[in-house]
Amino acid sequence: MYSWLWRVFPGGVLGKLLCSLVLLGVVVALLWYVVFPWADPLLPFGDVTVGGTG
């Protein structure tokens, strides 16, 4: 996967490096602001009350 990405990115080493960084940033942001907030309530860390379902 990573070697394939490296091959399809345009430009020389610098261009490829820049593309990699941008892609990494996009993926991390997507995880941090979209995927993780969605996944968090599905985990059992939130059950802090007695009796209720909370």
Add this chain to the structure above:
Amino acid sequence: MIRAVVRGFGQTLITLGLVVLLFSAYEVWGKAMQVGAEQHRLRGGLDAAWAAEPRRQAPVEKLVLGKGMAKMYIPRLGKEWVVVQGVRPVDIKAAPGHYPETALPGQEGNFAVAGHRMPSVWWDLDKMRAGDPVVVETATSWIVYRVYTVQIVKPTDVWVVAPDPDSPRAAAGTRKLITLTTCNPKWDNYQRLIVHGELTQEQPKSAGRPAVLAAMKG
């Protein structure tokens, strides 16, 4: 061919590992940022409500689920929070929440509060010891409770939030108590960590911050 498949599999595992690592970072620092921002917002709302009506504590029917209703200070943990009304998941996302059917701070009965076991809230609640102060600030007063029991119970043990947890069958206690509930162990949910305290001191806002908060920044 086999080499490519094995390499791809290895890369996938490494990637997944990094994603999980990033998720742990989110659980600690991402949540802390959210809690910080939300607490700042709640504090603004509560301060405004108190400024509008400084002479009396809002009656329970005036409290809105998810909105700030008191402030809490725990010197042992070196932290303070705005406590919101309600314990629905949406209420307590970024603040400890007051069980709506329990007493208000300073009243007879049990002021019961639930909070997340996360680093920005009650991660270290197991460090509480008998005699530790838990200070609650309302519109009108400073209320100091002293911890007398720290215990671990089952999630079904609703008696811990009864008006008097030490004699749960009593209809309305005359003791003035506080109860903090959070999940136990850390990162799991099959037990609850419970801290009980009893009111030892109450003073009007005009008398200033109680001495037990001297070590905390104002």
